[in-house]
Amino acid sequence: MTELLWGKEPVRTRGPKPAITLAQIAAAGIAIADAEGLDAVSMQRVADDLPVTKMALYRHVPGKTELVAVMSDLAMGGPPELPDGPWRPMLHAWASELYDGFMRHPWLLQSTIGRRPLGPNELSWMERGLAGLSGSGLTGGEQLDSVLVITSHVRNIAQQSSTFPGHTTGLTEEDMTRSLAEILSTEAARFPHLVAAMSTAAGSENQGLEFGLQRILDGLDLLIRSRVAVPDRIETLPVDRRG
Template sequence: MTELLWGKEPARTRGPKPAITLTAIAETGIAIADTEGLDAVSMQRIAGELPVTKMALYRYVPGKTELVAVMSDLAVGSPPDRADLPWREALRIWAIDLYDAFTRHPWLLQSTIGRRLLGPNELAWMERGVAALTGTGLSGGEQLDSILVITSHVRNIAQQSTTFPGHTTGLTEEDWQQSLAEILATEAARFPHLTTAMRTSAGSENQGLEFGLARILDGLELLISDRTG
């Protein structure tokens, strides 16, 4: 598994040449997941778009779990190379880049959750985030915790704003808003603060990413100035 993600394949000698490659499998899976959602990715489905049968895929990958891991690391890609910036601006752009990655491949939100084996690209993202915080006086643990908070925020904003193709609860933004409005209309008495908050916020949209990011970075700045000053 680690070998798969990190590309340590043993040199092959005898036997027929493989008809396809692991990368081709992963790319096919990514294409399907992008257009039809992660649930549409099955061994059958992938094999159908390649000149092999389903079972041949198991010569390249031990199981579906590992395939999704390879797909995920390939899809996140390398973090964009940004010029040296002060930590705050560096982290802000880093967060937006990450958001873009999740927007390009919404299924990453499903596939990259919980404890899992990390691939080189995912680690590269972490590396870049931590790198932005070196020299700020924060401890290693604090640096890791900081980029974790930012990652969490980016993930959940992306989750809220992107429409999942083919996912079970395929609600459009409008449908969702409306059903929520209906509920709040009939149950306004039980949720007074929520109702007024929703009503006064109607119309202003998609500020969530910048808003939360600004709060988190403000909080970090406070801590950093405590440490350095």
């Protein structure tokens, strides 16, 4: 799988030139997943949509697991160019772009979890996020954990906000808000704190993305400032042991 992710297809030494490429196969799989969800992707379905024989796909990719891995890295694309300057706006822009990517391809929330080989685009996203923390004073482990925490928050909000093709209730955000308001109008005594909070809440369900992201960045800011404020070496005065 690693070889496929990094563009190292099996070398063909004989036979006619393939009619399709791995990139074309992955693009067809992405189109299916975007429209109908990841469960709709199969080797036969991709072959039908191209159209080629199913066996033609197996000349490029062993099966669906490997195909989804290539699809995921291709769908993620390369990371954004971050603005020059302080680390905080750089990471904020990085997180916002990551969220937009998940919203364009919600099935990525399913396909990019767990221990698995990573492709060049996914690693490039990690590299770009870490670049924002370069020179911050954080250790390498802390930088990696910072990117992980931000990514986890973005994934969580995207998962709550996404409508997965093939796994949808058919409700919009407005439908959900209206339904909740109707319930609370008759159950206010049972949920007083929820009613009170909802009465002053404003904005869309995605406001949690910005709120949580800012709190994470606030915490990183405190940690980074503490590293700058503490000198690398503490000078101590000699102890007078006379008397």
